[in-house]
Amino acid sequence: MQSPILRKLFLGFIQIHILHHAKKEPVFGTFMIDELKSHGYDISPGTLYPIFHKLEKAELLTMESRVVDGKIRKYYSITQKGDEILSQAKAKAKELTHEL
Numbered sequence: 001m002q003s004p005i006l007r008k009l010f011l012g013f014i015q016i017h018i019l020h021h022a023k024k025e026p027v028f029g030t031f032m033i034d035e036l037k038s039h040g041y042d043i044s045p046g047t048l049y050p051i052f053h054k055l056e057k058a059e060l061l062t063m064e065s066r067v068v069d070g071k072i073r074k075y076y077s078i079t080q081k082g083d084e085i086l087s088q089a090k091a092k093a094k095e096l097t098h099e100l
């Protein structure tokens with residue numbers, strides 16, 4: 001079982017990671033789960049979707065429904081505000097990585 005502190009830190013990393021990809025192209029749940037898996041994060045839909053909703057509510061992401069293969073898929077794109085937050089988070093992450 002992961003420590004609560006580590007879990008909280010990883011959730012922060014995951015939020016930055018989502019914003020980073022949502023800036024490049026609209027992202028959806030299973031894409032992000034696979035992407036995070038390739039970076040060593042085993043995240044379930046039950047954990048990921050509330051993060052999407054939180055970022056949407058904070059107006060860092062916008063959601064658009066599209067029909068893919070007869071099913072509705074929710075795509076998330078970064079907003080202007082999200083882009084600004086991402087820039088600040090990246091600067092801090094780079095600074096910290098440099099120090100570590």
Ligand SMILES: [Zn+2]
Pocket residue numbers: 017021035039
């Ligand atoms: Zn990535």
